Amino acid sequence: MSKAILFDLDGTLLPLEFNDFMPRYFGGLHTAFVSMFPDGSLPKLVLASTDAMVNNDGSRTNAAAFWIDFGKRIGASRQELEPLFESFYRDSFGSLGEGVGAWPDAATAVAAARRQGATVVLATNPVFPREAIEHRLRWAGLEPAAFDLITDYENMRYAKPNPGYYGQIAADIGVPGSSCLMVGNDVRLDLEPAREVGMKTFMVRSEYSDYGPDGFAADYEGTLKDLIGFLS
Ligand SMILES: [Mg+2]
Incomplete structure (x- = not known):
């Protein structure tokens, strides 16, 4: 876990x-x-x-x-x-x-992570102020309170795909990289740099998946539904 x-x-x-x-x-x-x-x-x-x-x-x-x-x-x-x-x-x-849809499984997956007792982080590329990120979360049917840390442009000193971004998250939440799981849809932005600091990786499979050119194999892979099962 x-x-x-x-x-x-x-x-x-x-x-x-x-x-x-x-x-x-x-x-x-x-x-x-x-x-x-x-x-x-x-x-x-x-x-x-x-x-x-x-x-x-x-x-x-x-x-x-x-x-x-x-x-x-x-x-x-x-x-x-x-x-x-x-x-x-x-x-x-x-x-x-307006017109951006929400995936109901998204909120369920985040809640499943919370039920595990894990520290839950919204690791969105921190190039926006908090206010903008909270709007974007709500488009996804999520509440800011579902997360222990939301990375934004004030609290981060790196951005994706710099592995330093993932290293800063681990340091800020006080959890070693090797005890973190990064869930993302993009190998280059999310999974490769997270692995560089020792994190486990979960590739979310959907029409938005970007596997990149490198033949990267995530530790785990599946749909959001599979992730919910994995976390439950
Ligand atoms: Mg993404």
Whole structure:
């Protein structure tokens, strides 16, 4: 039995892939900030500064990495811009999930992990503020309280696919990597780097599974229903 169970969100608990979501997200950003960025340049700038989080080396939070990079690009400070982004995430972001379905088995799987007595972690790529991640969780039919730790851009200093991200989770929850199980749909982002820090891996099989090019064999593999059985 694993002492901690980590769940990816997109394509694992939520039937949505990040790349499919990006056009919605960028459309929403553009609409919310059109008066400041009438030329439509904001999405590209946000995407470029997202790379600063993906390449973060643990020396600062992802939020700090984002705002330092983004501030330079647009010549304004975090203090000036963050309140505007906060109201975007609070007021507009939730509606970007309209039409996104939920998998009923997702909440059941998370509850099964909890019943095992495991520490339960939402290991979603920590490139968003907490508010945005909570919206996305609710699209999946899940409540934030179902998790002991939700990784977000304030509390993490690495992002996927850096193994440092999984190492930081293990350190933060006080559970050795070898006692953790990472549940994900993407070999490159979820399973390979989790294994690098000693975690066991569970590949969730669905139309969202991405096995990557390397012939990686997860420790376990199955549908969400199989995972529920495995955890029960
Ligand atoms: Mg995923």
